[in-house]
Amino acid sequence: MGLLEDKVVPGRENRLEACIAYGGTACGLKMQNRSCLKNQERSFSQAGLCQLLPTMGMLLTLPETAVIVHGAIGCASNGVGALIGIRLRNIQNGNLKAEDSNWVSTNLTESDVVHGGEAKLEKAIVEVYERYHPKSIVVFQTCTPSIIGDDVAGIIDRMRERLDIPILAAYCEGFKTKVWATGYDVAFHAIVHGFIESDREGRPPRREPGRQNPRPLVNVINLASVGKPDEDEITRLLNAVGIDVNIGPNFATREAIRNMTQADLTISVCPTHDDYFVEYLSQEYGIPYVLKDMPIGLENTRTWLLDIAGHFGLETKAAEVIAAEEQKVLRAVAKYKPLLAGKSVFLSAGEFRALVTGALFQELGLEVAGVRSYHHDHFGKDYYEKLVQNQRGKNFSVDIANFQPFELTNLLKRIKPDLFVGHVTDNVWAAKLGLPTLTIFRIFDNYIGYRGFYAVAKKAARILRNSSFNRNFAQHTQNPYKAAWYEQNPFAFIKIQQEAEGGQEREAANE
Numbered sequence: 001m002g003l004l005e006d007k008v009v010p011g012r013e014n015r016l017e018a019c020i021a022y023g024g025t026a027c028g029l030k031m032q033n034r035s036c037l038k039n040q041e042r043s044f045s046q047a048g049l050c051q052l053l054p055t056m057g058m059l060l061t062l063p064e065t066a067v068i069v070h071g072a073i074g075c076a077s078n079g080v081g082a083l084i085g086i087r088l089r090n091i092q093n094g095n096l097k098a099e100d101s102n103w104v105s106t107n108l109t110e111s112d113v114v115h116g117g118e119a120k121l122e123k124a125i126v127e128v129y130e131r132y133h134p135k136s137i138v139v140f141q142t143c144t145p146s147i148i149g150d151d152v153a154g155i156i157d158r159m160r161e162r163l164d165i166p167i168l169a170a171y172c173e174g175f176k177t178k179v180w181a182t183g184y185d186v187a188f189h190a191i192v193h194g195f196i197e198s199d200r201e202g203r204p205p206r207r208e209p210g211r212q213n214p215r216p217l218v219n220v221i222n223l224a225s226v227g228k229p230d231e232d233e234i235t236r237l238l239n240a241v242g243i244d245v246n247i248g249p250n251f252a253t254r255e256a257i258r259n260m261t262q263a264d265l266t267i268s269v270c271p272t273h274d275d276y277f278v279e280y281l282s283q284e285y286g287i288p289y290v291l292k293d294m295p296i297g298l299e300n301t302r303t304w305l306l307d308i309a310g311h312f313g314l315e316t317k318a319a320e321v322i323a324a325e326e327q328k329v330l331r332a333v334a335k336y337k338p339l340l341a342g343k344s345v346f347l348s349a350g351e352f353r354a355l356v357t358g359a360l361f362q363e364l365g366l367e368v369a370g371v372r373s374y375h376h377d378h379f380g381k382d383y384y385e386k387l388v389q390n391q392r393g394k395n396f397s398v399d400i401a402n403f404q405p406f407e408l409t410n411l412l413k414r415i416k417p418d419l420f421v422g423h424v425t426d427n428v429w430a431a432k433l434g435l436p437t438l439t440i441f442r443i444f445d446n447y448i449g450y451r452g453f454y455a456v457a458k459k460a461a462r463i464l465r466n467s468s469f470n471r472n473f474a475q476h477t478q479n480p481y482k483a484a485w486y487e488q489n490p491f492a493f494i495k496i497q498q499e500a501e502g503g504q505e506r507e508a509a510n511e
């Protein structure tokens, strides 16, 4: 099965054997096989993330598209945070007059749960169409209508007959998966079936085998959390090698997304984000892809660029660009290296991003002391060991957790890294312990490629030179955990589910 055949997107637990519970070390993780990890769960969970959030984060970026969240009103609140980022991205893109995406909820009540919510959804689609005149509508299926059995697919089919715009369906009930990254797959599924495979205007033609655009044209799959400075860096590097780019599907029009079926190559910037979509373009349109690296840090940017150039016989040109860029950036960061050398760093992010960022910091002379990944799958499998090898076999702590700040806080108290690097929502927990923190996913900053390497080095040096803000902050805040919790193993609540023995649990022996 694949994106085209899947009526409903499978959870990544099934499609990729992804798991969300492991506590131990990088070397310990290597000893586990993934089917064993799959049986690990928490007997206590403090937090989680619904797959609706990343789905919404992507689909709200589609220009002139209205979103209808079919469900309880709380589900739609996810759009608030997403809209802030989208508004800022529009400003970065020079669209100062861009209007906020229209986003509404069917606001299902207790009475609707008894009597059904189909009439409300049908009414909402018509009303949104007449009131806002969007170029497309996305309907989000959430937990409540799924549980009460609303025929959302049937309503969308009927409305597609009635209205002259594409209607996309995003089936993103949070109860169906604990791996939030499944939400990316849901967004790609909605985009492909609503924009590319729609019957109304027919499917774009399949590329002729061997056909190439006059200058190589590549799709770069963008992420809502990657800002314009990074997109500009990707474009700059690929253009320098002699390759044109088509960036999408976030912030892209329907036309630009359909044009993605005519490129010579698809390039992923993050394997965790893109694999479902790049496979589809490969199977249905014969477009090869590059999925394995992320252009963060010198070595990863080098292999990423050479891999892409290799598809077009442009390796020599790419090697020249790489040599010139590396020479320049290494000269530029030399003044920061004495401040960074020998320091320890803890990374927290989606798995692949956390790992490649660890490699970047190793190139700057820091040592990885710990990684907290939001989930684990085969894309990150070998990378933990690579990081261990890069620091002459020195092992480090690993927490695979869909957030769970209680584990993180306990772990950080033990490790006491010199620098904590992560999303802004993770950094607050480290800041409350007084640790210096660096935020890596701000859409204003460079993070990718050579400009990113320089920007991260500069920022890390500045933070380490003076980290008094967080030290003072820690003295005036407190964490909600009792002292007894810090005496326990941070992974005390990770258990192995003994399926064969009637669901009993035992403590996970991850070491």
Ligand code: SF4
Pocket: 050, 051, 052, 071, 074, 075, 141, 142, 143, 144, 172, 173, 174, 175
């Ligand atoms: S878990 Fe279900 S009810 Fe909660 S936000 Fe997600 S879709 Fe809505």
